[in-house]
Amino acid sequence: MPVMTMLDALNDALHIAMEKDDDVVMLGEDIGKKGGVFGTTAGLHEKYGDMRVMDTPLSECGIIGAAVGMAVYGIRPVPEIQFQDFIFPGFDQIVSEMAKMRYRSGGQYTCPMVVRTPSGGGIRGGHYHSQSGEAYFAHTPGLRVIMPSTPREAKGLLLASIFSDDPVIFLEPKALYRHSKEEVEEGYFTVDMDTARVAREGKDLTIVTWGAMLPIVEGAAAEAAENGIDCEILDMRSMLPWDANTVIESVKKTSRCIAVQEAPRTCSFASEIAATVAEKCIDSLEAPVARVSGFDTPFPYTLEHIYKPDKKRVLGAIEYTANWE
Amino acid sequence: MTQATEMLQVMNASGKAKGKTPSGLKAEDLKAMFKAMLETRLLDQRGMNLQRQGRIGFYVPSFGQEASQIGAGYAMKDSDLLFPSYRVVSIALLRDVDLKVLFDQAWGNATDLCKGRQMPNHYAIKDIGWTSISSPIGTQISHAAGAARAMQIRGDKSAAWVWFGDGGTSSNDFHAGMNFAGVWKAPCIFMCENNHWAISVPQEMQTASQSFAAKAIAYGMRGVRVDGNDVLAVYEAAKEARARAEKGEGPTLIETVTFRMGPHSSSDDPKRYQDPALFEEWQKKDPIDRFREWLKGKRIWTKTWEEEITADMQARIAKAVEAAEGTPAPELETIFTDVYADVPRMLKEQHNELIEQIKKSGDIEDTSEAFPL
Ligand SMILES: Cc1ncc(C[n+]2csc(CCOP(=O)(O)OP(=O)(O)O)c2C)c(N)n1
Numbered sequence A: 001m002p003v004m005t006m007l008d009a010l011n012d013a014l015h016i017a018m019e020k021d022d023d024v025v026m027l028g029e030d031i032g033k034k035g036g037v038f039g040t041t042a043g044l045h046e047k048y049g050d051m052r053v054m055d056t057p058l059s060e061c062g063i064i065g066a067a068v069g070m071a072v073y074g075i076r077p078v079p080e081i082q083f084q085d086f087i088f089p090g091f092d093q094i095v096s097e098m099a100k101m102r103y104r105s106g107g108q109y110t111c112p113m114v115v116r117t118p119s120g121g122g123i124r125g126g127h128y129h130s131q132s133g134e135a136y137f138a139h140t141p142g143l144r145v146i147m148p149s150t151p152r153e154a155k156g157l158l159l160a161s162i163f164s165d166d167p168v169i170f171l172e173p174k175a176l177y178r179h180s181k182e183e184v185e186e187g188y189f190t191v192d193m194d195t196a197r198v199a200r201e202g203k204d205l206t207i208v209t210w211g212a213m214l215p216i217v218e219g220a221a222a223e224a225a226e227n228g229i230d231c232e233i234l235d236m237r238s239m240l241p242w243d244a245n246t247v248i249e250s251v252k253k254t255s256r257c258i259a260v261q262e263a264p265r266t267c268s269f270a271s272e273i274a275a276t277v278a279e280k281c282i283d284s285l286e287a288p289v290a291r292v293s294g295f296d297t298p299f300p301y302t303l304e305h306i307y308k309p310d311k312k313r314v315l316g317a318i319e320y321t322a323n324w325e
Numbered sequence B: 001m002t003q004a005t006e007m008l009q010v011m012n013a014s015g016k017a018k019g020k021t022p023s024g025l026k027a028e029d030l031k032a033m034f035k036a037m038l039e040t041r042l043l044d045q046r047g048m049n050l051q052r053q054g055r056i057g058f059y060v061p062s063f064g065q066e067a068s069q070i071g072a073g074y075a076m077k078d079s080d081l082l083f084p085s086y087r088v089v090s091i092a093l094l095r096d097v098d099l100k101v102l103f104d105q106a107w108g109n110a111t112d113l114c115k116g117r118q119m120p121n122h123y124a125i126k127d128i129g130w131t132s133i134s135s136p137i138g139t140q141i142s143h144a145a146g147a148a149r150a151m152q153i154r155g156d157k158s159a160a161w162v163w164f165g166d167g168g169t170s171s172n173d174f175h176a177g178m179n180f181a182g183v184w185k186a187p188c189i190f191m192c193e194n195n196h197w198a199i200s201v202p203q204e205m206q207t208a209s210q211s212f213a214a215k216a217i218a219y220g221m222r223g224v225r226v227d228g229n230d231v232l233a234v235y236e237a238a239k240e241a242r243a244r245a246e247k248g249e250g251p252t253l254i255e256t257v258t259f260r261m262g263p264h265s266s267s268d269d270p271k272r273y274q275d276p277a278l279f280e281e282w283q284k285k286d287p288i289d290r291f292r293e294w295l296k297g298k299r300i301w302t303k304t305w306e307e308e309i310t311a312d313m314q315a316r317i318a319k320a321v322e323a324a325e326g327t328p329a330p331e332l333e334t335i336f337t338d339v340y341a342d343v344p345r346m347l348k349e350q351h352n353e354l355i356e357q358i359k360k361s362g363d364i365e366d367t368s369e370a371f372p373l
C-alpha cells in the first residue's frame, strides 16, 4: 500500500474523482498551473485542461455561486477556496443557495458540490490564514460539514463527499497537510461520513475531537496512559449531520467527556457536544463535560502557539476531568 | 472616455521625454520622488532577505511597482486618508514613517503598533493616516467609498485613496465601492495597480474587459489608464484626480499598468506559472532605471547622490532591524485586549485559565510551520 501525506492523499482523491467521472470539475484561485498554494491540485490542470480545472477571477462569491449553477445544471463541481478565511464573500451563496436548494425546490433540484478549503492554524498566517470556522457552517441546515484527521481518512472522506448528492463544506486541516504519513489504499474507496471513528479505545474518559486537534489529543492520551488514565478518542469526521450516537455510547461507558477543538469556545461545535452529552448522559456522568478550545478572541500572529490548544492544555483537562470526584 | 483604454505616458520606455514635465514639479520634487522609489526598492530587498534568512516569517515586495505607487503618493495631500493594500509600503515612506514601525510590525514584537496580531506587511499606522490592512482582497475598497462620503458629510476637503490590484477588481467590494462612490460623487481615488498577476492568475483571466480603467465607465466615473512604470504620468493622472475630488467632480479610477517584478510574496515561486521572457521584457522597463534616465536627461541625477541615498537608507534600515529584532514578543495579555473596548469578564476568565495552565505546566512550545503563499 502506498504511504502518503494528507496532501498526497487529497491530490490522489481528486485525480481519481476526475478520472472516474467526467462531470467532476474544479474551479478556484491558483489551482491550475500553480497547482494550488499548498499543491493540493498539482497535476490536474496538466491532465484535464482549462475546461475541467479552472483558474477563476478573484471572487469567492463567483466561485461558489458559479459552482451552484453548475450543480443545478447537473455536473459535480469541486470548488476550492484558497483559505477558509476567504470564504466569506461567498457565504451568501453557501447559506442561502447551496444549502437550501434541495429543500426549497421540494427536492426537484439538488446541489451536489464540495467546497474544499484549508482551515485552522499552524502556518503562522495571522487571523486571515488560520481561523477555524466550522461552527458557521455547522449552523446551516442542508450542508454537510466534514473535517478529516489523517491521510487515509482525507482521501476516503473526500471521495465520499464528491460523489454524495448533498452539498459539502470540506475543511482541510492545513496543519496536517504534511504532518505525517500513513498507508492509504490505492484507487477508489470511501469512508462513511455519517459515523464518527473511534481513534483510540479507552475506558476512563471520552475525548471528542476532529481535524488538526486529533494528533494533539493522541499525544496527550498517550501521556495520560502513562499516568494510568485510559482515554477513548472519537474523531467526529462530520459536524453536520453529526453522529451523536457514538458519542453518547462512549460517554455512557467512560462517564467522563472532554471536547477538544481549535476554534473559539462560544457557540462552537464543542458546545454542541457538551450540550448533547449533558442531555443524554446525565445518569452516567461523573464529571462536568469540559471544553478545550481556542480563546474567544481573533487568532493572533506572534502568539499563535499560545492561542491554539496544545498537548499540555489537553493534558490539563484530562487530569482535571479524570480526577473529578 | 478614451482615457479608459489609451495609456498615458510622459516618458518613453527608455526614459526619454515624451510629454512635458507635469506642471508644478520642481527639481526638488523630482528628486524626492526618485529617492522614495529607490528607498522602497532597498526596503523590499531587505525585507525579502530577512525572510530568506528566517528572521521574519513573511514579506510582500513591491518590486517593479515603485513608480505606480510613488507617482500617486506624491499627489496626495497630508490630510488624505489612505486605504492601502499589502503591497504599497512605499506610500508610508512618503509620509515619513519611522522605519522601526515597519520592522516592529514585521517581527510582530512588543512595540509593534498592532501588537503582533497580524502578518508582516499588514500595517495600521494611524499617525500617518494609514488605515488597517486586512488580507481578504478588496475589502478596503468599499471602506474608502464610505470614508470619502463621510468627508463630504463633514464638509472636509480631504480625499480617500484606496489601493488594490488587478485581482481586486473581481471582488464584491470593488463593485460595491465603485458603485457607491459613483452614486455619491465621493472624493475617492481608486488606484488599481495592474501588475499583470493575481498570484498565478494572469490579468487576461481576471477580466474580459478591454482595460481595468474601462470599468469606471459603467459606474459613471472617470477612468484613466496610465503607464504605471512612468512615475510622472502616474503623478499627472493622480494629481488631476485629486483636484477633481476636491472640486466635487467625483471619484476617479486610475489603472496603473505595471508588472510584479518579483514573487507574489516570499512564499511564492513564479517559475511555476510565469514565462521568463515576459519577466525579462518588463525588466527592461524597470521604473527606477527609467526615471533615472529621465533625471539624467534633465541633469538632476548624479551617481554620488544615488550612492548617498542608498548608504543612508541602508544604515537606517540596519538600525531599525536591530532594534525590532531585539524587542521581545508581545505580552500574553495582548491575546485578550482590544477585542472590545474593555476586556469582558469571559475573556478575563480565559486569560486567567491560560496563566494557571502556564504556571502548572510551563511554557508553550512553538510548532508553527512556514507560510505557503
Ligand atoms: C478574498 C480573498 N481571496 C483570496 C485571497 C488569497 N490571495 C492573496 S493575494 C491574491 C492575489 C491578489 O492579486 P491582486 O489583487 O492583483 O494584487 P497583487 O497581489 O497582484 O498586488 C490572492 C488570490 C485573499 N487574500 N483574499
Ligand SMILES: [Mg+2]
Pocket (backbone or CB within 6 Å): B165, B166, B167, B193, B194, B195, B196, B197, B198, B199
Ligand atoms: Mg495583481
